[in-house]
Amino acid sequence: MQSKTQPRLGLARNRNFLLLLAGQNLSAFGDWFRTVTTIGLVYVWTGSAANLSLLFISSIFPMVVVSSFLGPVIDRFPxxxxxxVADLARVLVGCGFVLMIPLESPYLLYLLLAINGAFSGLYLPARSALIPEVIKSDQLPRANSILATSFSAAMLISTGLGGLLADLWSAQTIYLIDAATFLVSALCLVFIKPTQPSSTVRERVSYIEQVREGMQEIKKSRNIQCAIWILMAREAALSVVYVIFSLYILQVVNQGNFGLGVGHTATGIGQILGGLTLAAYFKKQKFTPEQYRKWATLSLLLLGFFHTLSYQLGDFWIFLLLVVVANLWYSPIDVLSSTSIMTYAKPEVQGRIFASSLALSRSFYLGGFMLMAIIGNELSVSTIAWCMGGFLLFASLLHHLLSVKMVQVRSDLSV
Structure with a gap:
């Protein structure tokens, strides 16, 4: 009995993990609080699907660029x-939003979002690479499940409040709260002391050599390739979902900022339930390639099916129910991908692997928004949803084929 409960007790008493958890959630709270407010502002100022797409593009493109080039930096420095550093920079960006609001220029907002996205491109892979330094390897699946679930909870609270408070408070007040969350997040990180061996690269290794080592690690590992692919497919689909989600609520069912808040709350509920279910599952099951293959493929398939179905109806409350069910499969994809990389990538290159994963997945994410900027005003929400569902069906089948080969290779090696 003691051995079965030890992983849970270890995480609950792990001061570093709790501080990392708090810092992540505060950063997420600030991001989503700001996002809901900014979506509302841009829509009021422009009323255009293309401009909503540009809002997301301005956040994602700098993240892709930064994560593409700073992978070696993440493996070289603590x-x-x-x-x-990333959190403190985003404090300043939050204050910049306050100063720019009176000008009512969406393009100035895009600029600030771009700067914020650049520092997020540094923060996110560094956070993923830090996790194995504060968590034991046998606790990684549950730790990642808890982190994913708490992230969804932060999103639920922040988007729900953001939708409600956008009609009550000024945008300046909300952006000041956004800046404050990043400041407190940085303070949480100050007190983290990694307990696992640090895996920074040797100073004499050149930047080009570090990039090459990271690419070779991805090239030779089917496990890592599959983990990155499921993120790429999910992000491509969700970029489309984020745009049609806003269009559906604001145009199809005319629910305004309150509807956006309730819709994001439904999204968060689904992600929390999915993350809790996966955490409970891995409390009793060991993480294996077979478990990964089954759950990752199923998650992609059902994510696409329920998202497609939700946009075929005109009833807002049925839509919310289907959004909850669709998002049950969001967190498992993130958890399975992260755990696979942490399990199969060498510690000294994990920063580069996570940076590459972020760059590739966000490139697909960015591509989806670019596509929406072109077709968002030309095709109906229902039609776009069908196309997105077809893509995820293809992605799940391709992942199944890749991961079957992965399991077969593992079986051959064991023999």
Missing amino acids: RRTLMI
């Missing part, structure tokens, strides 16, 4: 320090 990950905790890089995260603190």
